[in-house]
Amino acid sequence: MSEYSADAFLPQDRSLDSLAEAVQSCQGCDLYRDATQAVFGEGSGRALAMLIGEQPGDREDVEGHPFVGPAGGILDRALEDAGIDRADVYVTNLVKHFRWKPAPRGKRRIHRKPDLREQLACRPWLDAELEQVRPTVVVCLGATAAQALLGRSFRVTQDRGRFVESPLAPFVMATVHPSSILRAPDDAREEAMRAFVADLRKVAKVVRRAA
Numbered sequence: 001m002s003e004y005s006a007d008a009f010l011p012q013d014r015s016l017d018s019l020a021e022a023v024q025s026c027q028g029c030d031l032y033r034d035a036t037q038a039v040f041g042e043g044s045g046r047a048l049a050m051l052i053g054e055q056p057g058d059r060e061d062v063e064g065h066p067f068v069g070p071a072g073g074i075l076d077r078a079l080e081d082a083g084i085d086r087a088d089v090y091v092t093n094l095v096k097h098f099r100w101k102p103a104p105r106g107k108r109r110i111h112r113k114p115d116l117r118e119q120l121a122c123r124p125w126l127d128a129e130l131e132q133v134r135p136t137v138v139v140c141l142g143a144t145a146a147q148a149l150l151g152r153s154f155r156v157t158q159d160r161g162r163f164v165e166s167p168l169a170p171f172v173m174a175t176v177h178p179s180s181i182l183r184a185p186d187d188a189r190e191e192a193m194r195a196f197v198a199d200l201r202k203v204a205k206v207v208r209r210a211a
């Protein structure tokens with residue numbers, strides 16, 4: 001077994017509750033050291049759609065829930081516009097601990113993308129979630145999740161909003177990360193949001209058909 005892996009920390013009992021409890025003790029990579037807590041996925045074990053982000057952000061790290069910060073606000077609005085009830089989806093992240101660096105001045109914590117080693121170390125948690133939920137649709141939010149799950153050559157800018165062949169689920173799509181909408185210049189934000197909602201409407205369609 002490689003030095004960096006969550007494998008040894010996964011519980012025998014693979015129920016979502018048991019996993020969520022066990023992840024708090026994970027030391028599969030170094031990210032647990034500087035994070036407040038692990039942030040596990042949330043939602044129904046029978047959810048038809050699973051949304052996968054990158055890693056918890058600053059708010060998520062403090063509150064212990066996925067997508068509750070600014071990006072989560074965008075996600076909530078987009079899901080609503082697309083006609084998807086957040087209660088019908090399972091929301092999680094590729095990596096379960098917040099990776100950050102201190103801001104040059106002040107106390108702000110700046111997001112750092114998890115490196116490949118951390119992404120790989122953390123994968124057993126996500127695989128266990130996928131195994132439990134067995135969603136009909138998987139949506140990768142942003143390039144980090146998309147490339148980790150669909151291949152390093154996957155380009156969100158080119159292939160967003162298209163269902164692709166994948167062993168993860170019958171329907172698998174990548175789209176932008178909601179934080180990219182927050183970062184978009186003022187004159188492009190509305191269009192970015194519209195495109196994001198359009199991608200999610202395709203997900204809504206598949207969910208309705210499967211329900």
Ligand code: URA
Nearest residue numbers: 053054055057066067
């Ligand atoms: N960004 C993510 O990728 N996931 C979160 O949970 C919050 C922000």
Ligand code: SF4
Nearest residue numbers: 026028029096097122
């Ligand atoms: Fe474990 Fe993942 Fe946290 Fe690393 S990021 S310590 S592998 S839960």
